[in-house]
Each structure stands twice: as structure tokens, then as C-alpha cells.
Amino acid sequence: MTRFFVEKEVLASPEIILDSENAAHAKVLRLRAGEEVLLCDGQGREALCRVVSSENMTLEVLEQRKSETEAAVRVSIYMAFPKADKLEHVIQKATELGATEIVAFPSARCVSKPDDKSLNKKLERWQKIAASAAEQSGRGVIPRVTVLGSFKAALSRAAQADTSILLYENERATTLKMALEAKPLTTVSLISGPEGGLEEREVEQAKNAGVQICTLGKRILRCETAPLCAVSAVMYAAGEF
Numbered sequence: 001m002t003r004f005f006v007e008k009e010v011l012a013s014p015e016i017i018l019d020s021e022n023a024a025h026a027k028v029l030r031l032r033a034g035e036e037v038l039l040c041d042g043q044g045r046e047a048l049c050r051v052v053s054s055e056n057m058t059l060e061v062l063e064q065r066k067s068e069t070e071a072a073v074r075v076s077i078y079m080a081f082p083k084a085d086k087l088e089h090v091i092q093k094a095t096e097l098g099a100t101e102i103v104a105f106p107s108a109r110c111v112s113k114p115d116d117k118s119l120n121k122k123l124e125r126w127q128k129i130a131a132s133a134a135e136q137s138g139r140g141v142i143p144r145v146t147v148l149g150s151f152k153a154a155l156s157r158a159a160q161a162d163t164s165i166l167l168y169e170n171e172r173a174t175t176l177k178m179a180l181e182a183k184p185l186t187t188v189s190l191i192s193g194p195e196g197g198l199e200e201r202e203v204e205q206a207k208n209a210g211v212q213i214c215t216l217g218k219r220i221l222r223c224e225t226a227p228l229c230a231v232s233a234v235m236y237a238a239g240e241f
Contacts, residue, residue, distance in 0.1 A: 067140020109196035
């Protein structure tokens with residue numbers, strides 16, 4: 001079923017007229033009177049609607065409900081700034097897989113360290129990518145894309161999750177499977193490094209903050225592959241797949 005994201009306040013009305021961007025999209029799809037669509041507020045609520053007029057895209061609200069497509073486990077991805085457009089790829093695919101948040105941060109070995117001016121433009125683009133991926137994949141929530149100013153800030157925030165995990169290629173004892181089976185999964189933070197990985201001192205900081213250090217196996221994964229592999233594993237462990 002076709003879905004559109006709208007502001008939260010819009011769903012409060014029994015009759016809704018799609019705005020210019022959504023209306024243009026609806027016309028491209030050639031929606032006709034009598035067809036049903038979903039309107040989502042991007043925060044987990046949605047409305048089942050029927051097209052009343054295809055000329056000005058007026059919709060009648062049939063039912064309001066909680067989104068049925070969101071995972072029970074909330075997963076946040078914390079990724080050190082990668083090079084080129086790799087973060088865009090992670091945002092898109094992580095949204096499809098069910099992540100609720102993507103957080104970018106600088107670490108010692110980051111080659112890419114955007115300045116404040118470029119970050120504002122990038123954040124706007126990254127959020128649009130998340131919104132587009134959420135619409136395409138039938139999400140009821142648009143993941144929030146956030147940037148933090150330091151590894152320390154990212155670590156402090158990630159450690160607040162019920163299960164916080166740092167993915168480290170040199171870990172040998174604890175696997176991701178072991179960490180995910182340790183307790184029920186409600187909120188999960190997954191921390192990954194840039195192309196050159198995280199420094200040992202950063203891994204020690206994570207340990208001291210109570211973050212579990214885990215390996216993803218014997219092979220070295222690219223920085224854009226590791227978080228997607230991990231969020232897939234979390235969803236599987238939580239019974240979402």
C-alpha cells in the first residue's frame with residue numbers, strides 16, 4: 001500500500017489534503033478516488049485513508065492506529081565518519097533493516113572530518129535519505145540522523161542503552177551472538193569505527209564505560225558492512241526475521 005509521511009498534527013483531522021510534494025507524488029502514482037493509502041507521522045502512528053478526490057488529493061481518514069511495521073527492539077547505530085558517501089549507504093540500508101537512529105561521530109583514525117558548515121548540508125541530505133528509505137520500506141518511523149562532536153560523547157550516549165556493543169576486529173573472546181544472548185533485547189547500541197578501525201585506547205574507553213566489546217568473526221568487514229551486519233543480527237536475535 002502506498003504511504004506518505006506527514007506532520008504529526010495532520011493526522012488529527014478527519015479529512016486531509018496532501019501537501020504539494022506528497023500531492024505531486026500521488027499524481028505520479030495516478031491514485032484514484034476510492035483507493036486506500038497510509039499516512040504516517042514518522043513517529044510510529046499512522047492513518048488508513050481513502051482518496052475522496054484525485055484532483056486536489058483529498059483523503060478521508062478511515063482508521064488511526066499504531067504502526068504495525070516497527071521492530072520491538074530499538075537499535076541505534078553509532079558510526080565513526082567514513083570516507084566518501086559510505087554513510088549514506090549505511091543510513092539507507094540501516095533504515096530498511098529497522099534501525100531507529102544513526103549517529104555519526106569523529107574518532108582518532110577518521111580521514112573524513114566534516115566542518116560545521118558542511119555538516120549542516122550533509123545532515124539535511126542524510127535525513128532525507130532516511131525518510132526516503134523509510135517510505136520505500138514501509139516504516140512507520142523515520143530514523144533520526146544525528147552528529148556528535150567526539151568519540152567520548154558518542155560513547156557516553158551509546159552506553160545508556162540496555163545493551164551497548166562495540167564492534168572490534170581484534171576481539172577474540174566475545175562474539176556478537178554471545179552478547180545478544182546475554183539478556184532480553186529492548187534498546188541496543190552498536191558502535192563501529194572508520195576505515196582504519198578504532199584505536200586501542202578508544203576500545204579501552206568503551207570497556208571502562210561498560211560497553212561490551214565483540215567480534216563479528218574471523219574476517220575483516222568494511223566499515224560500511226559491519227554495522228549493517230550487526231543490526232541484521234540483532235533483528236534476527238530479537239525474532240524480527
